[in-house]
Every structure is written in C-alpha cells, then in structure tokens.
Amino acid sequence: MKRRTLLRSTALSVIAISTTFSIGFQLKSASFDIPKTWDIAEITKFMLPPTDAAVSVTPISEEYYYKLPERKIFKSYPILLTDDTEANRKYIDSLKSLDPVDIFQNEPKTEQDLIRLGEEVFSAPLATFDYSDNFLAELKASIQNAEIPISKKTFPYYSYVVDEKSKIKVGVFSCAMCHTRVMPDGTTIKGAQGNFPLDKIDGFGAENALKSLPKEKLKEFDEGMRAGRNMLQKAPWVSHSSQTELDTISAARIIAYLKAIPSGVMIRHGSNYNQPTNIPDLIGIKDRKYLDYTGLMMHRNIGDIMRYAAFNQLLDMLNSYNGYIPAATDFKTLPEVGKAPFLGCSDRYSEMQLYALGKYLYSLKAPKNPNSFPPDLVKKGELVFKREGCVTCHTPPLYTNNKLTPVDGFTPPASHYKSYDIFDVSVETNPELALYTRRGTGYYKVPSLLGVWYRSPFGHSGNVATLEDWLDKRRLDDDYVPTGFKPAFAKTMAIKGHEFGMDITKEEKTALIAFLKTL
Amino acid sequence: MKFKLIIGYIALFTLASNWVFGQDSWKIDSTRLVFYISNAGLDVEGSMTGITAQIKFSKNKLDRSFFVAEAKPETLHTGIKLRDKHLKKADYFDIEKYPTIKIESKKIIQSKNGFDAYCAITLKGQMKEIVIPFMFKQTNRKAEFKGTFSLNRLDFGLGEKSIVLSDTVKIDIWAGTSRGTN
Numbered sequence: 001m002k003r004r005t006l007l008r009s010t011a012l013s014v015i016a017i018s019t020t021f022s023i024g025f026q027l028k029s030a031s032f033d034i035p036k037t038w039d040i041a042e043i044t045k046f047m048l049p050p051t052d053a054a055v056s057v058t059p060i061s062e063e064y065y066y067k068l069p070e071r072k073i074f075k076s077y078p079i080l081l082t083d084d085t086e087a088n089r090k091y092i093d094s095l096k097s098l099d100p101v102d103i104f105q106n107e108p109k110t111e112q113d114l115i116r117l118g119e120e121v122f123s124a125p126l127a128t129f130d131y132s133d134n135f136l137a138e139l140k141a142s143i144q145n146a147e148i149p150i151s152k153k154t155f156p157y158y159s160y161v162v163d164e165k166s167k168i169k170v171g172v173f174s175c176a177m178c179h180t181r182v183m184p185d186g187t188t189i190k191g192a193q194g195n196f197p198l199d200k201i202d203g204f205g206a207e208n209a210l211k212s213l214p215k216e217k218l219k220e221f222d223e224g225m226r227a228g229r230n231m232l233q234k235a236p237w238v239s240h241s242s243q244t245e246l247d248t249i250s251a252a253r254i255i256a257y258l259k260a261i262p263s264g265v266m267i268r269h270g271s272n273y274n275q276p277t278n279i280p281d282l283i284g285i286k287d288r289k290y291l292d293y294t295g296l297m298m299h300r301n302i303g304d305i306m307r308y309a310a311f312n313q314l315l316d317m318l319n320s321y322n323g324y325i326p327a328a329t330d331f332k333t334l335p336e337v338g339k340a341p342f343l344g345c346s347d348r349y350s351e352m353q354l355y356a357l358g359k360y361l362y363s364l365k366a367p368k369n370p371n372s373f374p375p376d377l378v379k380k381g382e383l384v385f386k387r388e389g390c391v392t393c394h395t396p397p398l399y400t401n402n403k404l405t406p407v408d409g410f411t412p413p414a415s416h417y418k419s420y421d422i423f424d425v426s427v428e429t430n431p432e433l434a435l436y437t438r439r440g441t442g443y444y445k446v447p448s449l450l451g452v453w454y455r456s457p458f459g460h461s462g463n464v465a466t467l468e469d470w471l472d473k474r475r476l477d478d479d480y481v482p483t484g485f486k487p488a489f490a491k492t493m494a495i496k497g498h499e500f501g502m503d504i505t506k507e508e509k510t511a512l513i514a515f516l517k518t519l
Numbered sequence: 520m521k522f523k524l525i526i527g528y529i530a531l532f533t534l535a536s537n538w539v540f541g542q543d544s545w546k547i548d549s550t551r552l553v554f555y556i557s558n559a560g561l562d563v564e565g566s567m568t569g570i571t572a573q574i575k576f577s578k579n580k581l582d583r584s585f586f587v588a589e590a591k592p593e594t595l596h597t598g599i600k601l602r603d604k605h606l607k608k609a610d611y612f613d614i615e616k617y618p619t620i621k622i623e624s625k626k627i628i629q630s631k632n633g634f635d636a637y638c639a640i641t642l643k644g645q646m647k648e649i650v651i652p653f654m655f656k657q658t659n660r661k662a663e664f665k666g667t668f669s670l671n672r673l674d675f676g677l678g679e680k681s682i683v684l685s686d687t688v689k690i691d692i693w694a695g696t697s698r699g700t701n
Contacts, residue, residue: 386558386561388599389597395681396559425605
C-alpha cells in the first residue's frame with residue numbers, strides 16, 4: 001500500500017513539475033532552447049483575425065493545453081505494395097517480431113538528431129487501425145477507385161506502426177499523408193504539394209457505406225454526415241450559401257462534393273466543403289512569412305511553426321468562435337481535458353516533438369530539377385516574366401513578396417497595415433475561401449513560384465491542372481471546363497482573376513513556362 | 520491733364536492685360552506625360568493623360584515667366600490593368616486622398632541647352648523642390664515645351680524600398696501649345 005502511494009505521489013509530482021515547467025517557461029533541453037508552443041500572448045499575435053470584426057477566436061487555455069497528455073510517437077514502417085502475398089506475409093511477420101520503439105526515448109543531441117526525429121514526427125499518424133490480412137487488397141482497390149498516385153514500391157501516405165509487440169497497425173492522418181507527392185515516374189517528394197486524394201477516398205468510402213445501409217438507418221447516416229461537415233466546416237456567423245447549406249445538406253450531396261475533389265487539393269477543416277484548398281508545398285517554408293492560403297497564421301520563428309502544427313493537427317477544432325466550438329458535442333461546451341470526441345483533440349505533441357518537426361520542415365530541400373530547356377528559351381521566358389510585372393509579387397529570389405493581398409469584398413482595417421505585410425490590391429480571384437470560412441482572413445497570401453515544376457493543380461482551389469491552363473485566357477469565360485478542380489454539379493465554370501501573362505504570344509508563353517519550370 | 524492720366528492708366532492696364540492674358544500666354548493643345556522605372560532590370564513605361572496647365576513664357580522675360588501644371592494619377596496607365604489598380608491605392612498614389620499632382624514653377628533661368636525651371640512639386644501631400652530642365656521651341660503661334668526630370672519615389676511615399684523596383688522614376692513631359700489662355 002505504502003509502495004503504491006509512493007508511486008502515485010511520485011507520478012503526481014512528476015506531472016506537476018513537468019506541467020509547471022512547461023507552462024511557465026520555454027523548455028530548456030540539454031542542447032536546445034525550445035520555444036513554448038502554447039503561449040497565449042504569442043498565439044494572439046500570430047493569428048490573423050476573422051474578416052468579421054465582431055467574431056473573436058479564443059483558443060484553449062495554456063492550462064488546458066498543457067494538461068493534455070503528450071503523444072508517444074512510435075517508429076513507423078513503410079507499406080510495401082507488393083503482389084507477392086508470401087513476401088508481404090514475411091514482411092508483416094518481421095514487423096510483428098519488433099519491439100515498439102518510442103522514437104524520443106533518447107533525447108536528441110544535435111541538429112541532425114532533431115531533423116531525423118522531426119521526419120519521424122512528420123510521418124507519425126494521428127490515428128491507427130488494426131492491420132488485417134485483407135488490408136492490402138482493400139488498399140489496392142482504393143488506389144484504383146480513387147486514382148491514387150503511387151510510388152513504385154510503397155504506399156507513402158500511410159504507414160505501419162508497431163506500438164505494441166506482435167501487433168501491426170495502419171497509421172493515417174500524419175503530416176506526410178497530405179504533404180507527400182508522388183511524381184509520374186514513381187519517385188516521392190516529401191513536403192511537396194501532396195497528391196493523396198483524401199476527400200475522394202472519403203467520398204467513395206461513404207458511398208459504399210450508403211449503398212449497403214438498411215433504409216431505417218438512412219436518416220441517421222444523413223444526420224451523422226451533416227454533423228461531421230458542420231464540425232469540420234461550419235462558421236455560424238457567415239450567412240453565405242456555402243455555410244447555410246450545411247444546415248440541411250444531405251449525405252448524398254456531401255458524397256458528390258467529396259468525390260469531385262482531385263489530388264493536390266483538399267477540403268480543409270475550417271474551410272469550405274465545396275471549395276478545396278491547394279495543398280501547400282512545405283519545401284522552403286522557412287522563408288515564408290504567412291502560413292495557410294488565407295495567411296491565417298504568421299511565421300516569425302520556429303515557435304510559430306510549432307504553434308501552426310499544434311493547431312492544424314486539429315487542436316483548432318477546440319477554438320471558440322464567439323462561443324461556437326467545432327469539436328464540442330453540443331458545439332458550445334469545451335470537452336473535459338483528454339475527452340474530446342474528435343481526432344487530435346484529446347492529446348498533444350510534446351514540445352520536443354514539435355521543435356523537431358519544425359527543424360525537419362526547415363531542412364526540406366527541393367529535389368534536383370529534371371527539366372532542361374534551351375538557355376535562350378529560359379532567358380526569353382525570364383524577360384517575359386519581368387516585363388509582364390510578375391516580379392512585383394513573385395519577387396526573386398523567393399519568387400514571392402511574402403505579402404497578403406486583400407480579396408474582393410474585403411477592405412483591410414487601418415490597423416492591419418501596421419501589423420501585416422499587405423500588398424494592397426486584389427487580383428480578383430474567387431474570394432470565398434478568404435471571406436466565408438473559419439480560416440477566412442480577407443486575404444490570400446502570394447504563393448512562391450519556387451518548385452512549380454513538381455506542383456499541380458494551380459490556383460488556391462486548384463481549378464487548373466497546368467501552367468499552360470493558368471495562362472490560358474479562355475479560363476476567364478463562363479463556358480470554360482476547369483482542368484483541375486471542377487465542383488460537383490457544375491459543367492462549366494469561369495476561373496476568374498490573376499489576369500497576368502495572358503496577352504502574350506504563343507512563343508512568349510512557351511518561354512515563360514519554360515522559365516517557370518526551371519525555378 | 521486728368522484725361523491724359525486716365526488714358527495713361529488705360530494704356531498701362533492694357534499692357535498689363537497683354538502680359539497676363541496676351542501673347543506670352545500659352546494654352547494647352549495636347550500633352551504627354553510618360554514615366555519610366557526600372558523593375559527587375561527592365562524599364563516599365565507608364566503614362567498619365569489629361570494634364571492641365573497655365574503657362575506664361577517668354578524667353579526674353581524669364582523673370583516674369585511661370586507655369587502651373589496638374590496631373591491626375593487616376594489616369595495612369597502601364598499596360599497591366601491590375602498594376603494600374605494597385606498604383607492608385609494607398610501604398611502608391613492614394614488617389615482617393617490625393618487626386619492631383621501639382622507642379623508650380625518658382626523661377627525659370629536660361630541653361631546651357633535650354634531652360635531650368637525651379638519648381639515645387641506636390642505629390643501625395645508631400646511638397647519638394649525640384650529642377651526641371653526643359654526645351655522651348657516656337658513656330659509662329661505654336662510652341663512646344665519638353666522637359667525631363669527624375670524623382671525618388673520614396674520621397675513621396677510611393678511604395679516601399681524594394682529589391683527589384685528602383686527608387687528613381689524618370690519623367691518625360693511634353694506640351695504642345697498655342698498662343699492664348701486656356
């Protein structure tokens with residue numbers, strides 16, 4: 001009895017000490033000064049406010065955050081895409097024989113240690129499910145149905161995790177799931193604009209579930225799908241149709257919307273269910289001043305990357321938007337610490353894990369550019385780039401001026417000119433993401449053009465598939481058929497705005513695109 | 520005697536009127552204002568139209584010559600619609616608050632190649648003194664004025680320091696005139 005009491009009191013002391021330590025100060029590890037992630041004063045400065053000044057956003061308190069249990073990150077292993085069932089069985093058996101490895105069991109000593117561990121955090125899933133013998137067959141069916149780009153040998157968006165001896169789990173919802181790009185030749189680029197079609201897979205999954213559902217369960221299914229979308233996308237203060245439709249939307253309609261979302265874009269939580277967001281390229285993030293397409297969060301130092309990861313790996317679902325809490329069962333009562341009924345909301349990354357993740361993201365480098373164009377063509381393209389004024393916003397060497405452009409329908413308040421970097425003209429693209437969502441700030445950030453050769457689709461909702469399409473004036477017409485994201489139920493749609501580089505000759509366009517593909 | 524005095528006043532008044540409204544006044548027939556700025560090593564050309572001016576100029580009466588000209592930045596045109604829109608916003612010309620650019624000469628002197636006008640330019644609420652070298656070419660009742668000068672855009676709050684956009688803007692201004700007043 002004495003021994004149990006002693007153990008419990010020691011454990012409580014450890015928790016108390018570590019909590020105080022984390023709340024009060026930045027973490028001093030043996031070798032690193034790690035910023036404090038959930039520092040409300042810093043968070044207040046780093047978040048841009050919603051477009052509606054009457055709406056205030058209150059994140060969970062420091063006390064709540066640091067009471068959340070820390071995640072343990074276990075070593076994960078690749079999913080081999082093999083048709084050889086025997087080889088796969090042997091591989092799975094070999095994983096089952098492994099002991100779970102807590103990747104942070106030894107404190108990192110060097111910058112390289114941090115980067116290596118950060119890569120593990122990047123690949124660490126937020127959720128897992130048990131591996132079963134038919135997993136690979138089901139995965140291959142999904143790959144075919146949803147046209148998932150895959151590498152030659154592995155499925156790089158998920159991973160196997162061993163967090164318990166002799167048990168294999170499939171890990172999903174890691175950073176890598178959305179930020180890994182598989183190129184046409186089967187090579188993968190970590191941190192690039194990912195091309196895992198998450199929404200489409202969700203759509204097919206829900207459609208299959210709906211097909212096999214007994215009639216008496218349809219209403220419940222409808223309500224469940226609607227509640228899910230409301231959690232993910234509702235901004236109750238917005239009266240735009242994209243928000244009001246959420247009050248009555250049916251499961252069938254949600255499924256249709258999901259199935260229309262192609263690779264390279266996704267319907268983000270806090271965003272619009274029928275207007276996806278381009279998945280950002282994280283390579284070069286160290287030099288970006290704003291994060292998110294709507295510039296929702298500032299990037300002043302590695303602490304902001306840590307904050308961004310903590311929020312966007314779903315703790316922002318516990319934000320209170322004038323009392324509306326997306327991940328709360330009743331949308332208004334903050335769940336008890338550790339009991340939130342939503343993925344990613346009942347635990348948190350450790351400070352070291354987030355710091356390592358930030359270091360890894362900072363270390364990302366673009367792969368060798370395989371494009372080779374005649375130097376004269378590239379030079380001519382560069383001249384067109386300068387002449388057409390592209391350099392003003394896409395300023396070398398970063399090929400972004402790192403500024404925010406207000407969208408049509410938003411006038412920046414005077415105070416914003418002092419607080420943020422504003423390039424004060426709208427390029428007249430569709431403003432809905434920036435105006436009618438929880439992530440809406442009234443701005444879009446100017447994206448960097450570095451690495452466009454490995455990216456697609458283009459535009460903040462990925463409406464066009466190629467640079468050629470982006471510079472094609474026909475996209476401004478109402479009878480245009482978008483080559484990238486085309487909303488469900490739309491046959492044609494004008495892709496307005498950013499009317500640069502359109503009134504040039506065919507030769508100049510070829511040269512301009514060649515130049516861009518060298519960046 | 521009184522009669523002669525009145526005649527004398529009338530004569531003086533006529534002379535003065537001639538000076539103010541007469542043969543040394545030039546009315547604007549057409550104007551051209553073109554500006555050049557280096558952006559990423561290439562010259563971007565822009566223009567403004569609708570320049571208005573009052574000009575009184577005689578190369579023999581420089582001490583009594585002057586001009587006042589006004590340009591409207593809302594007319595600016597660089598060939599890229601969205602760039603024009605941006606240049607009119609608060610971080611550049613801020614045309615809602617400052618719809619007019621005004622140049623007023625304070626002194627005109629002969630120079631080696633023509634004339635130098637010492638002027639006050641008021642742009643975006645900032646007044647600065649500048650010298651505008653110009654040429655004057657008269658053919659009977661017609662005359663052309665042609666000047667070139669440069670400004671530092673940062674002196675007037677036109678944008679901010681940039682690694683691609685130069686600080687210096689070169690301005691060419693030309694006016695075709697005929698005798699008379701506007």
